[in-house]
Amino acid sequence: MSELAERFARELAAVAGTPHAGANAAEVALEVAGQTPIVAAVDDDTDGDGGGGGVGLDAIAGELARAGHRVLRPSDAWWSAELAGAYLGVTGCAAALADTGTLLLTFGPGRPRGTSLVPRVHLAIVKEGDLVPSLPDGLARVADGGRLASAMACVTGPSRSGDIEQILTLGVHGPAHVHVVLP
Amino acid sequence: MTVTYVEVARHRRAGEPLAPLRDRARASLGDEDLQGALRVMAGRFNVGRRIAMSDPAVSGLREKGMAIRSEGVARLRENLARLEKSLTDLGVHVHHAADGAAAVRVISDLARARGVKKVVKSKSMATEEIDLNAHLEDIGIEVVETDLGEYIVQKAHERPSHIIAPAVHKSRVQVTTLFSELAGHPLPDRREDLCAFAQERLRDDFLTADMGISGVNFACADTGTLVLVTNEGNGRMTTSLPPIHVAVMPIEKVLPRFSDLGVMVPLLVRNATGQKLSSYVSFLNGPRREGEVDGPEEMHVVILDNGRTGLLGTPFEPMLRCIRCAACLNVCPVYGTIGGHAYGGTYSGPMGAVLAPLLHGGEEFDDLPEATSLCGACSSVCPVGIPLHELLITLRQRARTSRGKRWFFGLWSRAWSRPSLYRASARLARYGRPLARLTPPGRRWAEGRTLPEPARQTFHAWWAKTRTAP
Secondary structure, three states, X not given: OOHHHHHHHHHHHHOOOEEEEOOOHHXXXXXXXXXXXXXXXXXXXXXXXXXXXXXXHHHHHHHHHHOOOEEEOOOOOOHHHHHHHOOEEEEOOOEEEOOOOXXXXXXXXXXXXXXXXOOOEEEEEOOHHXXXXXXXXXXXXXXXXXXXXOEEEEEOOOOEEOOOOOOOEEOOOOOOXXXXXXX | OOOOHHHHHEOOOOOOOOOOHHHHHHHHHOOHHHHXXXXXXXXXXXXXXXXXXXXXXXXXXXXXXXXXXXXXXXXXXXXHHHHHHHHHHOOOEEEEEXXXXXXXXXXXXXXXXXXXXXXXXXXXXXXXXXXXXXXXXXXXXXXXXXXXXXXXXXXXXXXXXXOOOOOOOOOXXXXXXXXXXXXXXXXXXXXXXXXXXXXXXXXXXXXXXXXXXXXXXXXXXXXXXXXXXXXXXXXXXXXXXXXXXXXXXXXXXXXXXXXHHHHHHHHHHHHHOOOOOOOEEEEEOOOOOOOOOOOOOEEEEEEEOOOOHHHOOOOOHHHHHOOOOOHHHHHOOOHHHHOOHHHOOOOXXXXXXXXXHHHOOOOOOOOHHHOOOOOOHHHHHOOOOOOHHHXXXXXXXXXXXXXXXXXXXXXXXXXXXXHHHHHHHXXXXXXXXXXXXXXXXXXXXXXXXXXXXXXXXXXXXXXXHHHHOO
16 A cells, blocks of 8 residues: 555544455445445546546446446436435545545546445545546646546545534535545 | 614624614623633634644745745736736636726626526625625525535524634534524534534535525636635536536735645644635636536636725735634634624624724724724734734724813823923822712723823822932
8 A cells, every 4th residue: 555545544534434455346235235225326436637547436336236236327317306306426536635535536437426425335446547646736737637527525534524513513505424435 | 772682693794883883882781602612713723723833834825925925915916916917818708896896896786687586605704794685685596505514503593703714602502502593403513413414404405506606715717727625625616516506705815826726725724713724625726628527517606805905005905815714713703702793794703803993984883993902813823924913903094083182182182292392281280080980981991901000109209309309
C-alpha cells in the first residue's frame, strides 16, 4: 500500500468513513449490499479524470445483479424515477485527496450527481493514479483538462450535521456510510 | 419597555419596530435555555478552531487567505465583470440586484413565470438579509428550509442566531419538543432520531420541488465556478435535483482565480467548524449538459449589492473580505453572553455589529457598535485579518448620538479647552464618583464599571510643589 493510500485510509477512518485497502471491489460491493435484495445505482465505467481506464464498475454491476440485487445504470430510462429508492450508489472518482480522506468527483454523462448523494450508502473505487496529496493538487488535476465538468464535489466521509448542540451526527441528507476501496 | 426572549428571537418582518439593544440584551440574559446553549456552543467551536488552525500542515494559510481576499476586494469591480462573463459563457443567467427589494423581485418574477409552487433552500445568510422566504410565501409559494438548523428555526418561526449554526440557541430538549409537535407524537430526544425525523420529512420536498435556492460561499472570476461548503448534503440536493437553481450571491464572494479555492476552502472550514474539510464542497459550473441525467436545466445567479459597493474606498472596505466563518462570534464575550438574536438583525457578533449599521440605512442598528467590550479577540482570530474592533470604534465615532450626550460632551470639550476649568475638573475628579451618582445618566454609566482610584493630588499640584522646592 502506497504512502498516499495509507494516509487516505487513516484520514477517511478519522471522519467515520470506511476504507477497504487492497480489497476486491466486487466483493466489497456484495458485502456492503448485504443478503437482502436492494436497489444499487452504479455509474458507467468511465474514468472521472478522462485518462486511464475504468475501475470495473460494469463488472461490479454484473456481480450485484447476479447476487439478486436490482441494478440501476445512468442510461436506464427509469434512473431518475428509481434513484430515490436506491440503497447503494457505486462510483469511481476523479481524484482522491490523501491529506483529508476526500473523494473528488466530477459529474457528467454516465456519472450523475445523484449516485453519490441520494442512496443511504456510497461506495467509491479509487485507483493508484487517483491519489494526490491535497485539495490544491486535486483542483489542479480537474482544471487541467480545459473545460471544467458541469458540477464537481468533494466528499469527505458521510453526511453529518452539527446543528443540534454542535455535536456531529452522521447521515442527515447525504449517505450515512461511505466505503472506499483503495489500491 | 420590557421584551421577552421569545419576542427577541421571533422572525420580525422588515419595518416592524425593534426594541432597544439594552432591552434585547436583558431579555437574553434572563433566558436560561439560551444561556445554557451559549455555554455549550462557545466551548465546542473554539476548541475545534484552535486545534485546526494550530496544525503545522496549514502554517501560512491565514496569510495567503488574507492576501487573496484583499486582492479580491481591491479589484472587486474588475473581478465581478470577469465573473459575469465566465458565468454567461457557461449558460448561467446573471441578474444584478442593487438592493434586497430588487433581488426579491427577480426571484419572484422568475418563480411566477415558471409556475413554481415549491422551493427548497439550502442555508443562505444572503437570503435572510433580503427576507426572501417571507416574500415568496406572500405570493403563495411553499418555501422549505432544508439545512437542519434552518429547518428548526423556520418551524419555530424564529430567525437564525448564528451565521453557521442557525439553531445554536436551542437545546436538544427544545428541538425534541418542537419536532414532537410536528410529528404529532412524542419523539425520543436522541440526536440521531431528531436528524432522521427531519431527513425523512425533507426527502420528498427535494424530489418534488420546482426550484432550489442557495447562497454562494465563493465564486471564481476566471471559471465562473460557484462553490458551496456544506456538511449535510442538503446543499448538493438543492443544487442537483430541482429543475431550476437560483444562487443568491453578495458581490464580495468573488475570488480572482479557481486555484484560490485550494486556500480559501480549507481556511473557511477550519475556522468555522474545526474540520479539515467539510463533508461536502460543491463546485457548480453551469446547468446540466448534453447527455446528463440530473442537474438543473436552468441556472440563475442574483448578484446582490445591498449597500456593499458603498463601502469601497471607505475605512470599512476590509469588511468585504469577510468569509462568514463565524470565528469572531464564537470568541466574542458579548455574543457569548447575549447570543445572536439580541443583535436584532441578520448578522450577529462582531461582524454583525459592524455590518448591520453599514448595510441598513436608518438608525435602527446605530446602538450595535456598543455591543462590544473592545477586547479585540475578534480581530485576533479573524482568518482574513479584518480589524473588527477598530471598525467598531470608528462606527461609534460616526454614530448619531443623543442630544443629551452631544450637549454633555460639547460642554466637556469646551471646559477642557480652558486651563483653569481643566484644573478645576481634575481637582473635582476626586469627588467624581459620588457626584456622578447624583444624576440618573451618571448612575447608569457608573453601573458595572470599575473606575481607577484617583491620585491623592493632581499632577499640576504636584508639579507646582516640586518646582518651588529648594
